[in-house]
Amino acid sequence: MNFLLLIVIVLFCVAASQIMKIFEISSAMRGEKQYVITDRDNRLNGRLFFIFLVVFFGFCIWQLFKYKDKLLPVAASEEGVELDWLLNFNFVIISIVFFVTNAFLFYFAYKYHGRTGHKAVYYPENHKLELLWTIIPGIVLAVIIFLGLRTWHSITRDPEGEEYMLVEVYSKQFDWTARYSGDDNTLGFATYKKIAPNNPLGVDSADKASADDFLVNPGGELHIKKGTRVKFVFRSRDVIHSAYFPHFRQQMNTVPGMTTMLHFVPTITTDSMKLITNNPEFDYVLLCNKICGASHYNMQLKVVVDEPAKFDEWYKEAKKKTIFASVPADSKEEDKKPVDPVPASNDTAKTLNSDTAAQKKP
Amino acid sequence: MSTENHGHAHAHHDHDEHHRESFITKYIFSQDHKTISRQFLITAVIMAVVAMLMSTLFRLQLAWPEEKFQFINWMLGDRWGKDGIMDPNMYLALVTIHGTIMVFFVLTGGLSGTFSNLLIPYQIGARDMASGFLNMLSYWFFFVSSIIMLYSLFVPDGPASSGWTVYPPLSALPQAMPGSGLGTTLWLVSMTLFVVSALLGGLNYIITVLNLRTKGMTMSRLPLTIWAFLITAILGLLSFPVLVGAVLLLIFDRSMGTSFYLSDIYIGGQALDATGGSPILFQHLFWFLGHPEVYIVILPALGIASEVIAVNSRKPIFGYRAMVGSMLAIGFLSFIVWGHHMFITGMNPFLGSVFVFTTLLIAIPSAVKAFNYITTIWKGNVQYTPAMLFCVGLVSTFITGGVTGIILADSALDIPIHDNYFVVAHFHIVMGLSAILGMLAGVYHWFPKLFLRMMNKKLGYLHFWLTFVSAYGVFFPMHFLGLAGVPRRYYHNTDFPLFDNLIDINEFVTVCAIIGALAQIIFLFNFFYSMFRGDRAPENPWNSNTLEWTNGVGNHHGNWVGPLPVVHRWAYDYSKPGKDQDFVPQTVPLEDGEHDGGHIPH
Numbered sequence: 018m019n020f021l022l023l024i025v026i027v028l029f030c031v032a033a034s035q036i037m038k039i040f041e042i043s044s045a046m047r048g049e050k051q052y053v054i055t056d057r058d059n060r061l062n063g064r065l066f067f068i069f070l071v072v073f074f075g076f077c078i079w080q081l082f083k084y085k086d087k088l089l090p091v092a093a094s095e096e097g098v099e100l101d102w103l104l105n106f107n108f109v110i111i112s113i114v115f116f117v118t119n120a121f122l123f124y125f126a127y128k129y130h131g132r133t134g135h136k137a138v139y140y141p142e143n144h145k146l147e148l149l150w151t152i153i154p155g156i157v158l159a160v161i162i163f164l165g166l167r168t169w170h171s172i173t174r175d176p177e178g179e180e181y182m183l184v185e186v187y188s189k190q191f192d193w194t195a196r197y198s199g200d201d202n203t204l205g206f207a208t209y210k211k212i213a214p215n216n217p218l219g220v221d222s223a224d225k226a227s228a229d230d231f232l233v234n235p236g237g238e239l240h241i242k243k244g245t246r247v248k249f250v251f252r253s254r255d256v257i258h259s260a261y262f263p264h265f266r267q268q269m270n271t272v273p274g275m276t277t278m279l280h281f282v283p284t285i286t287t288d289s290m291k292l293i294t295n296n297p298e299f300d301y302v303l304l305c306n307k308i309c310g311a312s313h314y315n316m317q318l319k320v321v322v323d324e325p326a327k328f329d330e331w332y333k334e335a336k337k338k339t340i341f342a343s344v345p346a347d348s349k350e351e352d353k354k355p356v357d358p359v360p361a362s363n364d365t366a367k368t369l370n371s372d373t374a375a376q377k378k379p
Numbered sequence: 380m381s382t383e384n385h386g387h388a389h390a391h392h393d394h395d396e397h398h399r400e401s402f403i404t405k406y407i408f409s410q411d412h413k414t415i416s417r418q419f420l421i422t423a424v425i426m427a428v429v430a431m432l433m434s435t436l437f438r439l440q441l442a443w444p445e446e447k448f449q450f451i452n453w454m455l456g457d458r459w460g461k462d463g464i465m466d467p468n469m470y471l472a473l474v475t476i477h478g479t480i481m482v483f484f485v486l487t488g489g490l491s492g493t494f495s496n497l498l499i500p501y502q503i504g505a506r507d508m509a510s511g512f513l514n515m516l517s518y519w520f521f522f523v524s525s526i527i528m529l530y531s532l533f534v535p536d537g538p539a540s541s542g543w544t545v546y547p548p549l550s551a552l553p554q555a556m557p558g559s560g561l562g563t564t565l566w567l568v569s570m571t572l573f574v575v576s577a578l579l580g581g582l583n584y585i586i587t588v589l590n591l592r593t594k595g596m597t598m599s600r601l602p603l604t605i606w607a608f609l610i611t612a613i614l615g616l617l618s619f620p621v622l623v624g625a626v627l628l629l630i631f632d633r634s635m636g637t638s639f640y641l642s643d644i645y646i647g648g649q650a651l652d653a654t655g656g657s658p659i660l661f662q663h664l665f666w667f668l669g670h671p672e673v674y675i676v677i678l679p680a681l682g683i684a685s686e687v688i689a690v691n692s693r694k695p696i697f698g699y700r701a702m703v704g705s706m707l708a709i710g711f712l713s714f715i716v717w718g719h720h721m722f723i724t725g726m727n728p729f730l731g732s733v734f735v736f737t738t739l740l741i742a743i744p745s746a747v748k749a750f751n752y753i754t755t756i757w758k759g760n761v762q763y764t765p766a767m768l769f770c771v772g773l774v775s776t777f778i779t780g781g782v783t784g785i786i787l788a789d790s791a792l793d794i795p796i797h798d799n800y801f802v803v804a805h806f807h808i809v810m811g812l813s814a815i816l817g818m819l820a821g822v823y824h825w826f827p828k829l830f831l832r833m834m835n836k837k838l839g840y841l842h843f844w845l846t847f848v849s850a851y852g853v854f855f856p857m858h859f860l861g862l863a864g865v866p867r868r869y870y871h872n873t874d875f876p877l878f879d880n881l882i883d884i885n886e887f888v889t890v891c892a893i894i895g896a897l898a899q900i901i902f903l904f905n906f907f908y909s910m911f912r913g914d915r916a917p918e919n920p921w922n923s924n925t926l927e928w929t930n931g932v933g934n935h936h937g938n939w940v941g942p943l944p945v946v947h948r949w950a951y952d953y954s955k956p957g958k959d960q961d962f963v964p965q966t967v968p969l970e971d972g973e974h975d976g977g978h979i980p981h
Binding site: 139142 | 466471541542546548549552555556644650658692693695696699701723724725728732735736739740746747749751752754757758759761762763764768771774779783785789790791794797798799833834835836837838840844847848851859864870871876880881897900904908920951953954956976
């Protein structure tokens with residue numbers, strides 16, 4: 018293999034030098050310096066630009082058709098549908114710009130290739146023209162900015178006061194753990210200092226709210242309910258990861274030392290999506306999208322969207338295995354409380370607290 | 380640098396004999412801007428070859444992940460390429476160092492270093508840089524930092540692997556990945572030295588442009604290349620020190636137990652003491668450099684394109700003032716857009732919307748530049764030198780990559796495509812390709828000034844067409860990978876059902892990448908061969924107006940034998956009505972009643 022590669026490279030060099038010799042001899046025979054640009058060169062390259070224009074556009078359109086089915090299927094969340102609309106709107110605009118300007122560029126490159134005896138037009142400026150193509154992009158961008166920010170603010174708003182299910186997603190090298198907030202829809206206090214083999218998220222058992230919290234461990238299934246807003250809050254144990262839900266068009270970094278969040282309303286169940294994609298193997302997935310180490314590429318969690326009834330069934334079963342199932346939360350809290358004063362601002366749980374203040378204990 | 384030394388053996392017949400120098404002061408520790416420029420160029424070419432080889436290796440991994448390549452084992456050894464399969468850590472290392480070398484060593488050091496050094500004194504009519512000594516130091520800091528960066532490839536735990544942005548905590552904690560040990564230390568040291576080099580160089584460029592312009596060379600008569608280099612140098616001077624600050628704090632976090640960037644971390648089975656820091660702080664500091672850096676990379680390329688397109692279209696550049704104005708606007712705006720790299724880091728959404736606004740504003744001056752290039756070609760008499768081909772390519776990639784920037788700058792749309800292959804496609808086309816095409820255009824165009832010989836035209840054509848076609852073949856399909864949701868920096872794109880059907884795109888991309896890489900052999904051959912054996916360059920091979928083509932043939936100490944040239948007009952009087960020739964050099968006095976500058980004569 019190495020040897021083969023070496024031969025290829027050597028042959029390439031030999032070929033290049035031979036081609037060059039031929040070029041040199043042929044130009045010497047015509048009595049011209051090899052670097053002087055002739056009409057033939059200009060015509061050749063001008064035509065090649067025209068051919069390139071056709072082939073390039075053809076290639077772009079061909080790809081569009083060929084890869085259309087390989088792209089992500091229809092967005093599976095309300096927010097995703099809105100984003101896809103916006104994306105398509107923007108794509109229409111930039112495609113027009115892309116095709117028109119590239120066409121002008123390559124067409125001019127072909128049309129105005131140099132000819133002996135021909136003289137270019139002295140055309141140093143035209144204020145009207147320049148003003149025109151400053152103002153038009155300006156107006157188009159204003160529309161893009163307006164629509165973009167409207168969507169941005171609606172997607173990133175804090176859903177406080179709305180109805181949602183609260184789930185924590187916890188990242189570490191190289192897997193995801195989900196913690197459901199249970200019936201009280203409130204996540205118990207958690208801090209990295211309490212991390213232990215049987216408590217991978219460092220949940221504080223002293224906090225009443227943690228009593229009904231339950232986990233979906235790595236390798237499990239993160240179930241969410243069709244039609245119900247789910248709010249994910251994120252913590253990270255070690256390095257920055259990014260929680261990427263491609264099918265729901267959602268993403269948020271998970272950052273050690275702070276909490277982040279995103280929320281969306283899933284609209285298509287896994288089963289329906291299997292039909293839509295015509296792929297019985299289809300599954301939603303949560304991926305890591307921020308470089309985090311060797312197995313970055315393999316850090317994922319299966320996501321399942323259920324019909325409400327099916328979800329409730331799953332939930333009833335899953336919530337039986339709370340984190341602190343063996344210890345009654347109340348008694349635990351009593352002997353813990355005085356021992357564990359909440360440390361100052363440096364505690365993750367503190368930020369989590371403020372984030373979910375409305376649902377926390379008073 | 381031995382090639383460099385031999386390369387100039389032919390230049391010994393110095394016309395200007397009054398200043399004798401030893402071999403060492405002339406070719407190694409030289410303070411002459413032309414030699415320093417050649418040193419930068421050749422170092423950058425070597426670095427570019429290394430970085431390109433790396434990209435070929437990881438492209439092989441992406442296209443044929445299960446395949447055993449004997450020569451991967453041969454290149455990476457048993458630890459990183461066991462049985463010919465690349466180790467995931469090595470994959471990340473290659474991606475990281477590929478990015479670092481390309482962005483900093485090739486497209487910043489190589490591009491600005493080569494052409495600012497060569498062209499600033501030549502085109503403004505100066506004998507040399509303001510400080511030859513600082514200029515020499517600038518190169519040697521660059522050289523040492525390159526050596527350290529290359530050396531880091533050979534440390535036992537591998538080089539820095541946390542991406543070219545080296546985000547902590549990943550880059551701060553050796554427990555997180557092996558590359559975050561000694562490899563990252565060397566990366567940080569190398570980058571610090573690199574910044575020293577960039578600052579010394581930039582300071583020099585600014586002072587030289589402002590103070591050493593020859594008689595008649597007003598700012599409004601400066602060629603656009605010089606404007607581009609000037610603005611680039613100012614950007615560098617203002618932003619690079621922030622990178623040193625960021626790097627320094629990271630060094631403290633790594634080795635002195637501080638926690639600027641670290642907080643509440645549990646890794647390797649224990650909770651760390653670090654508390655109160657924020658990894659987001661690093662991102663703010665990094666991108667405060669990182670975004671201007673993008674323009675530090677692209678502006679010189681655009682400057683070169685402005686010059687080459689005007690010369691070879693045989694037309695004045697369209698809208699000179701608008702071109703200067705848009706570069707100034709881009710330069711200014713580039714400092715207030717860094718947050719668009721951080722929309723989904725948990726930054727306040729309102730802050731995000733401010734960055735959306737400033738970022739999309741940049742599209743306006745960029746669009747003006749693209750339109751002006753196209754209008755310059757319109758009704759021209761286009762001479763297809765290899766340099767001109769590369770510039771037409773540059774305008775195309777600048778547009779193609781630029782328009783996708785509009786999508787990424789829109790914070791809402793950034794959510795689903797942030798950090799996936801759409802981004803990879805975008806910045807490789809708009810920044811990587813445009814800048815490298817501009818750099819190659821510069822090499823072809825100013826080779827006669829650099830090495831006093833001509834490069835072979837036809838090999839240049841071959842090189843361009845293979846490069847241009849394969850480059851689009853590499854990066855265009857990546858948009859579709861992005862829209863399919865493939866995250867970047869994945870060792871396998873095809874390891875799970877979601878992306879299984881994308882393998883054919885990856886194979887196509889890799890085949891194009893290999894063709895593109897092989898095409899560069901043509902360039903390397905042409906480059907080194909022409910250095911010794913090319914046709915001798917005449918004084919003004921492209922019939923250009925600017926001053927660098929007025930000093931006869933050969934290198935002269937002090938650039939011009941005798942007095943410095945005096946400038947009487949702007950640099951773009953091509954095909955001016957009423958003139959016999961289709962170019963009027965800047966040194967030709969204005970006739971009675973003739974207007975200077977870009978006005979349509981009445």
